[in-house]
Amino acid sequence: DTAVSQTPKYLVTQMGNDKSIKCEQNLGHDTMYWYKQDSKKFLKIMFSYNNKELIINETVPNRFSPKSPDKAHLNLHINSLELGDSAVYFCASSRDRGTGELFFGEGSRLTVL
Amino acid sequence: AQSVAQPEDQVNVAEGNPLTVKCTYSVSGNPYLFWYVQYPNRGLQFLLKYITGDNLVKGSYGFEAEFNKSQTSFHLKKPSALVSDSALYFCAVRDMTGGGNKLTFGTGTQLKVEL
Numbered sequence A: 001d002t003a004v005s006q007t008p009k010y011l012v013t014q015m016g017n018d019k020s021i022k023c024e025q026n027l028g029h030d031t032m033y034w035y036k037q038d039s040k041k042f043l044k045i046m047f048s049y050n051n052k053e054l055i056i057n058e059t060v061p062n063r064f065s066p067k068s069p070d071k072a073h074l075n076l077h078i079n080s081l082e083l084g085d086s087a088v089y090f091c092a093s094s095r096d097r098g099t100g101e102l103f104f105g106e107g108s109r110l111t112v113l
Numbered sequence B: 001a002q003s004v005a006q007p008e009d010q011v012n013v014a015e016g017n018p019l020t021v022k023c024t025y026s027v028s029g030n031p032y033l034f035w036y037v038q039y040p041n042r043g044l045q046f047l048l049k050y051i052t053g054d055n056l057v058k059g060s061y062g063f064e065a066e067f068n069k070s071q072t073s074f075h076l077k078k079p080s081a082l083v084s085d086s087a088l089y090f091c092a093v094r095d096m097t098g099g100g101n102k103l104t105f106g107t108g109t110q111l112k113v114e115l
Helices: none
Strands: A002-007 A009-015 A019-025 A031-037 A043-050 A052-057 A064-070 A073-078 A087-094 A110-111 B003-005 B010-014 B017-019 B024-026 B033-038 B044-050 B056-058 B064-068 B073-079 B089-097 B104-105 B109-114
Touching: A009 A019, A009 B044, A019 A087, A019 A110, A031 A073, A043 A064, A043 A073, A043 B104, A052 A064, A073 A087, A073 B003, A073 B089, B003 B089, B003 B104, B017 B109, B024 B073, B033 B064, B033 B073, B033 B109, B044 B064, B044 B073, B073 B089
Parallel strands: A009 A110, B010 B109
Antiparallel strands: A002 A019, A019 A073, A031 A043, A031 A087, A043 A052, A064 A073, A087 A110, B003 B024, B017 B073, B033 B044, B033 B089, B056 B064, B064 B073, B089 B104, B089 B109
């Protein structure tokens, strides 16, 4: 059973399109995250939700909109895609009030042409 | 804000030799420190963490890390490297700035273990 699963794994699209990435965790965790890994492998947090409530929003363009229908799911919708959005997007989860250890999905590689 | 630094972009080591991947930290308060590994086209996998207690922390796959408060370091070590250890290694620190709980990662160190 995959603990944190993301779909799709690969996404190739044209500039200006809108796309979504879905994430689900079966660990019973309260907190979920989206991280972006750029072409130089730098990892940067984008958003964090705790029990469906947005708690971290790290100066991400408002073309990116996360949605958490329940605490096991966190989706990422991106409007009007730009070339610079090309990256690998990682979903992660952690226990609330835990030691901070994050459990990561396998990533979704987005390529904008 | 909390931060970690990984001064080496790449570390090369021969199989069977000991390896060290360096990490230094800058935090206010007590640090919660982590090491993760990323294999090509995969997600990050947790290796080990330091919360409190013994300065030498043992983790997965024979890795260990030494917490050194005076040098503000948390170097990852393994006594005998394997070719299969070749991967990208990230040091991270728990950051609760702004009320949220997140990990802030270093820039990563590519480990290459050669025969």
